[in-house]
Each structure stands twice: as structure tokens, then as C-alpha cells.
Amino acid sequence: MSTYDIFTTDVLVVGAGLAGERAAIEAAEHGHNVIILSLVPPRRSHSTAAQGGMQASLANSAKGAGDNPDVHFADTVKGSDWGCDQEVARLFAETAPIAVRQMAYWGVPWNRVVAGKKTLPDGSEIYDDPEKEGLITARNFGGTAKWRTCYVADGTGHSLQYAMDSVVIKLGITVHDRTEAISLIHDGTHCNGVVARCLRTGKLRVYLAKSTVIATGGYGRLYGASTNAIINEGTGMSISLETGVVPLGNMEAVQFHPTGIVPTWILITEGARGDGGYLLDKNLHRFMPDYEPVKKELASRDVVSRRMTQHIRKGFGVESPYGPHLWLDIRHLGAKHINRNLREIANICRNFAGIDPVHELIPVRPTQHYSMGGVRTNINGMAYGLEGLFAVGEAACWDLHGFNRLGGNSLAETIVAGMIVGKQIALYTKEATLNVSSTGIREFVGEQEDRIQKLVNCSSGNENVYQIRREMENTLMEHVGIFRTGEALEKAVRKLDELYRRSQRVGLQSSGQGGNPELAAALRITGMVKLAYLIAAGALAREESRGSHYREDFPKRDDVNWLKRTLAYWPKGADKPIFEYENVNCTELPPGDRGYGEGSSQNAGASAASK
Amino acid sequence: MELQKTTTSSKLEFAADVIQLASGVSLALFLWTHMIFVGSILFGVTVFNRLAAFLEDFYFLHAAVIFIIIAFIAHVGTVLRRIPGRWKDQKIVWQHAKTIKHGDTWSWLFQVVSGSAILILATIHVFVVVYGGIDAKLSSARMHSPFLWFYLSLLILGEYHASVGMYRAAIKWGWMKRQTAKRVFGIATLIFLVIGLVTIGTLYMLGGAV
Amino acid sequence: MGRQLSLHIMRYNPDTPEIKPFLQTFRLEEDERMTLFVALNKIREEQDPSLQFDFVCRAAICGSCGMLINGKPTLACKTLTKELPADITLMPLPVFKMLGDLSVDTGTWFREMNLKTEAWINTEKQFDPKAREERMTNDQALKIYEADRCIECGCCIGGCATANIRPDFLGAAGLNRVARFMVDPRDERTDQDYFEIVGNDEGVFGCVGLMACDDNCPMDIPLQEQLAYVRRKMAVAGFRR
């Protein structure tokens, strides 16, 4: 057995996005030693890609007047289609304003209220109070009763991540970037750290900690068309699942964003519609008001995505070599507004599609965007199944989002959860001791070394990792998308079952030495296929429609049987997952009508057709 | 922080930069003024001679020589720290310029080259002029000789160095936007080159036959 | 039918330092709207799975994929192949430590830079969770953001000859970062404090005005203006000292 470096610390945070860094800061401020691991330098984390904004009920902007945590809470619960944990949502809504203000204190240049009269694109007038001049302003986002989304031009995630990382640097928190956690070290009841692979040298390392935090973000890249960064492969979730004792919650809840640009799937932020952009079909008809007369383009994401797909299915899509799409029109906002407030969108259109949005229409289609599911935790952020294991951010199912996340609630979750869970981690760590034997460690390292050996020597087979990956992506895209049916899902499960077996027979074509990228991909593939399996199988089992999970064969929400959270386990050595269910905590707001979405019928489309 | 940094004055590097700027800009202004003076030959031999006599009589010439010596020392002194001294650094810089194919990087390298050439050429020139004396006869005689090539090189290198230097100073300190600076100093170069060439031509034609 | 592209890619493996970096040629058929992100992944998946390069966001947001594309330091993910000739040479960014092929360690360089310039809000004030945020005009916020947009891609550093020969030079990204805090009213540092950091040859007086940074910044940050702003401010501070 080869030698490996061992690092010991109080708190080990796997992931340097907003959630991971915020939790790390909280733990460090409580006096703990913290090490952060990340695939990439922290400032390259996927959080920087968030453009639109972060929700908090500051009530400073004209259209935010009267907002408060109660309203934010209600929006969040409705948005989740009553799938969220209401205690968590309450705690979240109360803390979000503090989080936004603290980020301001740490340097985020939030856009501010400019007093005076303004005309909105729809012709209505608003008046910003001079008393509020210079306070943090907000923009409109889908699914919210008030303008609540605080923003920094359209680089909100970027500015947040840079400010957050500046605090990490200031506090001198250790960061090991280009380091990938590939396995948890645990004894069946306690988590003691991780085995990691250095992506620079390919060497294995051991990190031991009293508390281990999964903050690895989403799994978007399981899908072929995703707005996510290419490092979002759900590894944090899969190494947790791999323990056999930690369940993943609600993995079938996958959000699609209405506007991914065709064909690179880069996100055109909701800000484009919030600022007054329209969706048009092939006849250049603005169809959303036909389906959603009140919220129009700004109904919640799942609804808009579904309406778009519905409209395309009716034959109103624009044909293209990459499949049918619709148009996003922001031309009427004017060159000045587009080049200043929506600059990044304009750049994306120009650089990646050769389109000038000031004069041209933008081709868009619903695209995988967010994973509501993740490592299931309690309200303190501790994972089910293993003590000393925590999860925050998109990697977690804390469960703030239920079956649909509202735009702007995710950035808010990363930071709010980072604060709250970070504090719980600090408290837990104070009492905890590190109890791990060297044989225990060796066992976990040995297991990984074996895997690597097998891959390098091709001793289990010669399957091509990229081939399997592509088949997995296509399976999810085709059968586990926005509209789901039992039949298609069964197909998907069968295919994923096959891919799971094949993934265990992967062998490398290259040498696998040093920071070899093929080896990195091969080490992840089985875990990724498992996650895909959970998504498909969980969706097949859930015979209702809720939030982003829409079953054509069960189009209604079913609170009697399915007001439940899915918990998926993959027992050690098993060749398929098992599902358990737990009740959803509805402490304040009983299930009701969302006021948008399925309630308003399919017929609306018919009237669209006749127009 | 390293010991050397805490014990040396942190103002030194700032001072050097300001001296470099001041010496460079005043040398450039000197060159341009001097071009106009020499250009007076275009208005005839008498004008040129009177101007030369005037400058000598009122000690402007001495002043100019003293100024040139000080400015040269100051400029060379401050600028030397910019020129990649080690052979390895020289290689890196040239290789870098070749790789990235970037206009302003090349122009800086030529500024170093032209500056080094000027150091030699201008020193000789000042010596010759001061010891040889200035009047139309002498000057044109010098010009009508193999020295012609010397003057042509000095003119082109000097102009190039002065203009690029002024451009760089202007953008470094933000007096102008780059496009504007490029235009302004491009035009200035053109004008002074024309004046210089015509002057050299005129002196050459005179060929010491005054 | 697309063009036949020839990509000449610099290969280097830190485990075998005795093999000097060399260019290897890969051939590829061009697709419609192909970016270098697409092209490089295709090569890795179909021709050489050991090829190392860095992409994260593939949307010109994260700053991972800076490299020399036919000599020009820029982001590979936002470079459409149709804007390039059929012969494309790709090399890693200079200055930064090479990690293998096109991959370089920008992260370490930038963390050090941020540490050296103390690139965080320096203030004596404590955060009060109960208080309303401090006011700021929207124009101030936008001005900060203008400089804050830097994605630390390193194109300005790799393209700067000065940074190539002076390892301690903060470069345009470093000076722009300082400018970002200079215009921020929440930062309580004085110009004299900033002078300590950048009023020297590691900082703004080390810049000789090569302007490769200004020409190559993929975020179009007005680096010439930012550098000049810092230089003038530091000159005033220098005179007052």
C-alpha cells in the first residue's frame, strides 16, 4: 500500500461554493480549525454563475412595500407545492434579510434604491420613496408576491462569492483546491472525514475531522442539457449515498429553467423576464398570457417551463437543427437597459450564439437547472444516518424547496443555511471527539486504491466512461424530463439498471497517471448513474404531480397519499435503491391552491391557438 | 513582508517613476522644440545663423547642454531599472512578444532599443555640435557627409522614441484615452518627421556651400 | 460539412519534466457554432482522454479557461472556432504554474494576490444583525461592480511581459482589485494605507504601460482607466508622504 498524507482538523467542508464557505466562516468564527476542499479555486465555484439575485424581504423597493418574512414564507411554501419543511422555511425567511445585510457589510455592491418615478415596460408607473433612497433595492422574480430579489446588476452570484471568499481569505481559512472527495470515512454511525484525490498529482489523501460538511452543489450534469457548470456532477451526494446509511431526499424533484439558450444551454436569467421580456412562439405571438393571465411570463419556473413545452407540443415551436424552441424577446427594453442592466445576458447571446439581443430574438428552451433533492438533513443541517455529517446548499435536502424552488431562493438558502447550519456545526464540534482507528482509515483508502487499480488495469472490463455518460444523459433527457409518464420512466429505469452494471466494468484508455482527467471521470461514473437511477425510480414511484414533478398519467397533486418526502437509500452491496417516505412538516400553512399552474386548465392553450 | 522592504524607503520607487516621467517628457518636449529651431534653416541661412547666435549669446545653448546632461542622467538612471537586465529575462520578454503578437508590447521593446541607440548617437551629436559650433555652414557641411546617415537614424529613432514615450506616459497616467493618444502622437510624429526630413534635405543641399 | 480544423496543442506533464513541452496536432471536423470548449472536449473524449484543460462554467463567468489562442490570451469557452483560421495553436497561460497541458494554477496566484492586497473590506465597524443596511448611492454601487466584475481568469497577467519577468508584480488584476476597494465607501483604508500596498514596483509603479491587459481582458474591464486611476491616486499620496 502506498503512502498518503493525512490532514486532521475540527471541521472539514467539502465544497467552496457560497454554502460551503459561509458554513466554514461560521465555524471558524466560533474558534474551530477548518479546512475547505474544492474541485476548483473557490471563486470558480458554480455559485458565481447565478446572475439574477437573492431573495430577502427587505421591503425597500416600491413594489416591495409591505413585504415581510411572513409573505416570503408563504411564497416559498406555495412555490414548493407544499413539499417543503415549513419550520425550515420559517427560519429561512426570518434570517434572509440579515444574510443580505451581512453580505453588504462584507462588500457586496447591491444595487440601491433610486428615488423617483419610473415607468415599467408594461406602461404602469411606480414611485420609489425618497426615504428609501440608497437602501438595497429588489427586482421582480417569478412566483413572488412582492419584488424581493436583491441583486448586483446581473452578477449577483459572482459578487456574493467574491465577497464571501474575501472573508475566507481574511480569516486565513485553509483551502485545498483541486482536491476531490471520493469517499466518506465512517463507521456506520459516525462520519470521520473523507478520502480525497489531489487533482494536481493524482495522489490520494485522507482528511479527518470531527464534523464533515457536504456543500458540493447540484447534480445538473447528469442531464445532457443543463444550465449548470460542468463540475456539477453530484459527487457529494453520491459519496453520501455510497455509505448505505445516508438517504437522499426527493431526488425526483428536478427543476427546469424556462430559458436555456439553444444549443449551448447557457442560462438566460429570469431577470430578462422580470425586467419585462416576453416569450414568443413561431408566429411571434406572446402566448404566456393565454395560459397564465395574471403572472404571465413570471409564473413560477415549473409552470412556465411546462407551458412552454405544452405550447411546443401543440406545434407552435420554431423548428431548428437542435429541436424545436421558442423565442425570448427583450428588444423592447432598449439598447441602454440591455447593455447596462442585462449586460451579461447580452454578452452570452453575442459570444455563444452570435445573436444581438438588442435587435434579434433569442432562441430558448426549458433546460435542467436545479436539484431540489440532496442529502437529507434535519433542521440543524445534520444528515440522516451519520452523526458528524452535515450538508448545506444545493447538495442538501434541508428541505426548503420541496418540489420546486423559487428563483432567488437558492442563493439565499446557501447563505442562510451556511449561517444557521454553520452555527450548529460549531456547537456540535465543540462537544465532539474524533474517534477513528488507523485500520479503519486504511480500509477506506485501500478500497479507493483498488478501484483505481482496476480502472487503470482494465481488470473489470473495457467500457468507455464517456460512452456510458452520454447514454445516461440521453436517458434522463428523453424519459425523465418535464413531462413524465409511467411508461417512459420504466424505460429509463431499465436502461439505467443496465448502465449501472456497465459502469462497474469501465476501464481506462489512457494511463491514468497523475492528474488524469479520464480517471477522475471514471471514479465518478458509477455514483452518477446511481443518482440518475434514484431520480428515475423515485419519479416512477411518485404517482402524483407536485411542483416540478409532473406525471401526465397522474396530473393532480395527491395530498392524501403523497404529502410525503422520498428518502432513497442504496444499501451497501445492493444493486438497486430502496425507497422510504416520511411525512412533510406542515406547521403553518395547510395545503391549498398555488394560484398558478395546474389549477388553470389546459384549455387556455386552445384559446391561444385560436388567436 | 520582507526585511528589505521594511528598511528601505517605500517612496523610492515612486520617486523613480516620477523622475522617469518628468525627464522623458521634458526630453521629448526639448527634442520637438529643437527640431523647430533647426528647421529655421527653411527660412534661410540668415535666420538660422541669427537664431544660433542669439541662443549662444544669451547662454541658452549652455543651459540646453546642462539640461540635456541632467535629463539624460535622470532618464537613463530611472529607465535602466525597467530594461530587463538579465539575459534570461531578455529572452523571456522577446519570446513573449513574439508569442502574443501584441502591438503595444512590441512598441515598448522598440522603445528600449531606440532609447539605447539614442544614448550613443545623441551623446556623439551633442559633443560634435557643442565643440564644432553651430552655424549654417558648419551644420550643412556636417550634413553633406556620411554623417547624413547618422542624422537620419537619429531623427527616426528619436522621433519614434519620443512619440511612443509620450503616448505611453499619457495612457499610463490617464491623460488621454488610448485611441485619442494614438491619434495625437501619431500626427505629432508625422509632422516632426516631415519637418526633420525637409530640414536635413535643405542642409544637405546647402552642403557647406554657404 | 464543416472545415477540417488542425489544433496544435501544447502538451506537458509535470511528472516527466525531462520531456520539454511540445505541440501535438489533433484534427477535427468543425461543427456549427462550435466553441473551443466543445472542440477540446471532443478531442478528449474521442482522441486522447489524457488531455488536460480547465473548464467550469463554459459561459465566460468563472474564469477557468484562460489560455493562449493563436497567441492571444483569452477564454477558450467563449471563442467560436469559426472566428479562427483552420490552424489553431493552443498554449497554457504563461506566468502561472503549469499543471499539465493547457491547465495552469491560477487559483494559487490569485489567492496570494488577494492576501497581499488585503482584498476585503477593511473596517473597524462591527456587523449589527438588527440594524438596517448602510446607505450608498446606486451609482456608487455600480462603480464598485464595474471593477468587481473581474473573474480572475489571468488573461491580463499571462499577457503582460512585466508579470512574465517579475513574479512579485501584482498585475492589472491586482491593481484593479485595489481600485475596487478604493472606490468602496465601506472600506476605511486611507490612500496612505493603499500606498503601502501598491505605491511601489510590485504595484502600480511597476507597470510600464504595455496595455496587453487592456486589450485582452475578456470582461472588458477598462483596465487602462483603472490603472491610471490607481497611479494618479498613489502619486498624490506619494507627494503627501
Ligand SMILES: Cc1cc2nc3c(=O)[nH]c(=O)nc-3n(C[C@H](O)[C@H](O)[C@H](O)COP(=O)(O)OP(=O)(O)OC[C@H]3O[C@@H](n4cnc5c(N)ncnc54)[C@H](O)[C@@H]3O)c2cc1C
Ligand atoms: C446558471 C444558473 C443561474 C442561477 N441563478 C440563480 C439566481 O439568480 N438566484 C438563486 O437564488 N439561485 C440561482 N441559481 C442556483 C444557485 O446558483 C445554486 O443553487 C447555488 O449557487 C449552489 O451553491 P452551493 O454552494 O450549494 O454549491 P456550488 O456553488 O455549486 O459549489 C459547490 C462546491 O463544491 C465543490 N465540490 C463539488 N464536488 C466536490 C468534491 N467531490 N470534492 C470537493 N469539492 C467538491 C466545488 O468545487 C464547489 O466549490 C442559479 C443556478 C444556475 C445553474
Ligand code: HEM
Ligand atoms: C539616453 C537614452 C535613452 C534611453 C536609454 C531611453 C530609454 C527609455 C525607456 C526604456 C523608456 C521606457 C520606460 C518605461 O516605460 O517605464 C523610456 C521612456 C521615455 N523616454 Fe526615453 N530613453 C532615452 C532617451 C530619451 C530621449 C532623448 C527622449 C526624448 C526625446 C526620451 C523620452 C522618453 C519619454 C517621453 C518616455 C516616457 C516616460 C514615461 O513613460 O514615464 N527618452 N525611455
Ligand code: HEM
Ligand atoms: C544641447 C543639445 C543639442 C544641440 C545644441 C543640438 C543642436 C543641433 C544642431 C545645430 C543641429 C543641426 C545639425 C548640426 O549642426 O549638426 C541638430 C540636428 C539634429 N539634432 Fe540636435 N542638438 C542637441 C541635442 C539633440 C538631442 C538630444 C537629439 C536627439 C534625441 C537631437 C537630435 C537631432 C536630430 C535628429 C537632428 C537632425 C536635424 C533634423 O532632423 O532636424 N539633438 N541638432
Ligand code: SF4
Ligand atoms: S482583469 Fe480582466 S483579464 Fe484580468 S483577471 Fe480580471 S477579468 Fe481576467
Ligand code: F3S
Ligand atoms: S500589460 Fe502589464 S505593464 Fe501594465 S499596462 Fe498592463 S499591467
Ligand code: FES
Ligand atoms: S469555463 Fe468559465 S470562463 Fe470559460
